[in-house]
Amino acid sequence: VRIWGVEQQAEFADFYRSARDGCLRVVLINVGDRQLAEDLVAEAFTRAWVSWRQVRQHPAPRAWVVRTALNAHVSSWRRRRHEVALGEHDIAVPVGDDPVMSSALMTSLRRLPLRQREVVTLRFLLDLDTRSTARVLGIAEGTVCVHLHRALAALRDATAHPYRQEIDR
Amino acid sequence: MNDHEASATLQHSLTAAMDSLAGVRMGTSLEEIVGHGRARRRRRVAVLAGAGAAVGGAAAAVALVAGGLAAPGPGGPVSAKLAAWTVATDPNGTITITIRDLRDPAGLRSKLRADGVPATITFAGHSFTPAMNPPLPSSCQVPALSDQANAELQGKIMPPPPVPPGAKRMRFTWTSTVNGKRVKHTGGGYAGTAKDSRPDVALTIRPSAIPRGIGLNIWAWAAASGTQNGRPTLDMSVGLVTTSRQCTGS
Numbered sequence: 336v337r338i339w340g341v342e343q344q345a346e347f348a349d350f351y352r353s354a355r356d357g358c359l360r361v362v363l364i365n366v367g368d369r370q371l372a373e374d375l376v377a378e379a380f381t382r383a384w385v386s387w388r389q390v391r392q393h394p395a396p397r398a399w400v401v402r403t404a405l406n407a408h409v410s411s412w413r414r415r416r417h418e419v420a421l422g423e424h425d426i427a428v429p430v431g432d433d434p435v436m437s438s439a440l441m442t443s444l445r446r447l448p449l450r451q452r453e454v455v456t457l458r459f460l461l462d463l464d465t466r467s468t469a470r471v472l473g474i475a476e477g478t479v480c481v482h483l484h485r486a487l488a489a490l491r492d493a494t495a496h497p498y499r500q501e502i503d504r
Numbered sequence: 505m506n507d508h509e510a511s512a513t514l515q516h517s518l519t520a521a522m523d524s525l526a527g528v529r530m531g532t533s534l535e536e537i538v539g540h541g542r543a544r545r546r547r548r549v550a551v552l553a554g555a556g557a558a559v560g561g562a563a564a565a566v567a568l569v570a571g572g573l574a575a576p577g578p579g580g581p582v583s584a585k586l587a588a589w590t591v592a593t594d595p596n597g598t599i600t601i602t603i604r605d606l607r608d609p610a611g612l613r614s615k616l617r618a619d620g621v622p623a624t625i626t627f628a629g630h631s632f633t634p635a636m637n638p639p640l641p642s643s644c645q646v647p648a649l650s651d652q653a654n655a656e657l658q659g660k661i662m663p664p665p666p667v668p669p670g671a672k673r674m675r676f677t678w679t680s681t682v683n684g685k686r687v688k689h690t691g692g693g694y695a696g697t698a699k700d701s702r703p704d705v706a707l708t709i710r711p712s713a714i715p716r717g718i719g720l721n722i723w724a725w726a727a728a729s730g731t732q733n734g735r736p737t738l739d740m741s742v743g744l745v746t747t748s749r750q751c752t753g754s
Binding site for chain 1 (some may be wrong): 513514517525534540
């Protein structure tokens with residue numbers, strides 16, 4: 336039987352208030368869909384609340400939330416909103432008229448494999464170093480470097496030939 | 505462009521993207537997150553309690569088979585055996601439900617009520633993932649208890665099962681929910697032999713620990729995880745409800 340202390344509830348509330356918007360923006364960059372990003376982040380924070388005793392001791396709780404969001408299935412939150420569940424969110428989706436968000440680089444970023452996106456996200460958007468990124472993802476530091484190198488190569492290639500992927504699809 | 509230059513370009517673009525999203529804010533309130541989490545935690549506590557009981561419940565079920573062969577003596581277990589499920593009353597006052605097939609939920613509810621356990625029984629035709637809590641029957645209500653009080657009461661009603669003396673050691677597997685993911689555990693049980701291991705689910709209940717006005721919301725379903733010995737593996741969830749004629753029949 337778990338005892339959920341008042342102090343821990345307040346601690347989670349503080350964490351949610353301080354981290355929610357930043358996590359939402361990071362996830363939004365990754366998925367490109369405002370409502371989907373909100374659902375994913377809500378799901379991740381729900382899991383953080385359920386497992387707060389573990390998450391509060393995590394070296395990078397925000398990274399835990401973002402990574403959980405990127406890996407989450409959001410069927411329950413989708414049902415609550417009476418929307419059609421999106422079975423596969425690991426695809427690029429339109430982001431409207433925002434020139435930054437719809438740039439070739441951002442579009443290419445969303446087309447990267449999930450692991451490469453995770454590495455790029457943790458390294459550049461959450462500003463973790465290679466060692467911390469490796470710990471959060473549970474992989475070797477060398478593997479982080481390999482994924483980052485491949486991600487950069489793919490992005491470099493895509494931005495040099497911004498329409499090639501569209502033609503290839 | 506080398507990796508260093510590409511990193512700088514990407515970082516610059518990502519910073520610009522984050523800046524462009526400065527007005528984007530979460531619309532989900534803290535209360536919604538906590539409410540969703542509480543429902544999920546209730547489910548997890550219920551599954552863990554049911555899973556813990558299932559280990560010993562299976563042991564008790566196997567012990568009953570042995571008792572049938574040797575004819576139980578005075579004060580020995582008395583059981584009502586049906587093909588789909590068994591409700592066994594143990595000398596210490598606990599009862600053990602073992603479900604083998606998802607049939608006759610109304611009969612199981614009547615038997616439990618006669619044994620002092622008001623309950624609503626649902627045998628679902630589909631499985632539930634950890635994120636898909638079995639719903640509360642529309643005719644039922646959750647008692648007004650805090651999460652902690654609810655979990656503590658469940659712990660009293662569904663105690664750790666006794667280990668039959670002299671029984672053989674046996675391995676049982678069950679599933680629970682950890683961090684939102686279904687995890688399979690292997691635990692120790694005592695009874696029978698490995699050949700007796702079946703995909704049943706079992707639950708040990710102490711009727712004397714159930715306060716007036718409280719009943720059990722028991723769901724069982726065929727787990728999506730597959731079969732065992734050619735039969736679908738069953739899974740179970742237990743929670744508390746408020747008794748009423750519509751919900752628990754009493």
